[in-house]
Amino acid sequence: MMICSLDLGKFKSVACFYDCKTRKFSFEAILTRRSHIDKLLDDNEFDLLVMEACGPSGWISDVCQQREIKTLVCSTNDEAWMWNKTKRKTDRDDALKLAKMAAMGVLTPVHVPKPEIREQRAIIKYRKNLDGRITRIKNGIRSTFANRGIEIDTGARAWNTGRVHIDSFRKSIAECTCDDLWKGQLDLELTQLDALTAEMQAVEDRLELFAADNPLIQIVMTIPGVGRKTAELLVAIIDDPHRFKSARHLSSYLGLTPKQYQSGETDRNGKISKRGPKLARTMLLECAWASLRYNAWSKKTFERIHGGSKTRRKKAGIALARKIAVVAWAMMRDQQAWDQSKALQEAVTDPGTQELMEEATEPHEAKPKKKAKLLRAKPHPPGPVISDEPKQRSGRGSKPTRRRGSKRRSPLKT
Structure with missing residues (x-):
């Protein structure tokens, strides 16, 4: 061979x-x-x-x-x-x-997507790059006004209704004097901002047409809380849903599984591996936090994972992001839309979610909370307060200490 x-x-x-x-x-x-x-x-x-x-x-x-x-x-x-x-x-x-x-035969083969899928991934990544460049320019413009004590509108109003107030300070760099060069800089920044905004709109229009023609994106969008951007990214990243053997295989591909170190009796699980596409994890986590307001299944799953603990909310958010990716993969594989009743039924059958549902429906007087019993060890009997045994001098410090290398000082002669 x-x-x-x-x-x-x-x-x-x-x-x-x-x-x-x-x-x-x-x-x-x-x-x-x-x-x-x-x-x-x-x-x-x-x-x-x-x-x-x-x-x-x-x-x-x-x-x-x-x-x-x-x-x-x-x-x-x-x-x-x-x-x-x-x-x-x-x-x-x-x-x-x-x-x-x-x-x-020790090499692991990698799935090579089709040219159209590679182009879709590239344009999605380019859109994220455009968004970052637009954000940096807006932050720079805000810093320019803040350093000169000029107030502008906060939030998105500064770039919609407040744009007229910002444009009133711009001036061509060739017409600026030594005292107002910042106005020429503002003019250049606003020119770049307008150009990048137009490019972003063109990219969004093209991706909307692609999403309308792709049935898999329409299926994933039926999940409450999952929008077009997250759906098209999941479809582009997963590509062929049948290439994943199980949900664990998909989770490992996305880098949402914990690291593991096992040797003998030691078995530790660390943080997530983060070995998959970073953009997919970022958008899935944002989608997980947003779905808590629109999806009852997401809210119940999130409450079941963190269990009322404030220190586990971030871990529960990452776990929910992984579950959303797995659900989207299963819907793409089976060609089925989102079924709210089925998802809630599966969530209720979970024992942890069942307890939460009962606590939410029943009044507090009918079911009092039981305090957990702590099993403590029996205390040792107290020893004698005053001992008749003579005190023994410990070995340490029984002899006079003396620093090494220093001579013993003799008393001064008078």
Whole structure:
């Protein structure tokens, strides 16, 4: 079996041809361009093409699928990929190790989405970038007015009805004097703000058209508290719901499962791994807090997890975000919309939620609260107050202490 492994770079890549029977290998350096990749595939014959998951791996995988070449895109986050204590690290060494691990079968394959799904992920990420740039410019404008003691409207009113008051201070940078250069800076900032706002509106219009044509997004939007932005992100991230074996597999992919350290009798669970897409976790957590106002199932689930403890509210929010992702995945897999009665019935069958429901419906007089009984150890009998035994001098301090290296001072002669 002949394996071709690619160590991809931004400008240059290294290909390693590894024969599994003879264990002989050879290298070839190419440029990371489509013409060089096509020439590499035309001039060489191999059974498997292996490469790491990175930016160019998407279009290279598409080229290999068109040529019907078996391709394996592996994740670099696995433990088998950690080479922290290597004495030498070169592109050839990386390509050779990649080929050897593929021959041993220790690489974890990565799902490569279709080109349209990759474009959708990219435009969603770009929208988040635009939102951050707009927020930074608005904060800079507010800081400019605050440093000069000029009051403007708070919140969103400053950019709607209060925009006229802000525009009254702007002036072209060429017309400013040394005393009012901040007005020219304000003019440049407002120009960038208007341009970015127009770009954001164009991106939102295109994503709204995409959401209207995608039935999976419409199914996920039926969950109370889940809007279009969260639904389209979940559909883009999950892509094919059948590629996940279980809810735990999805939770691990999103990085919402706790870390685990187990050795012998030690078994500890830490914080969440955060190994998945960061944007998905951010939007899921925001959706979880917002769904508490619109979704009765979310509220009951949240109350059941934190159990009335103030210190567990953030943990309950993360757990609720994971449950929303799992519910959305199940709805996409089964092609079913949200069923409020079924969700509440499942929540009521949970013993923890059942106790909360009973406490909320019954009056406090009918069911008094029982105090928990603490099992304390029996106190030891008191000892004698005054002992007739003579006091013994302890070993420590029985001899006169003396600092090392210092001579004993003798009394002064008079």
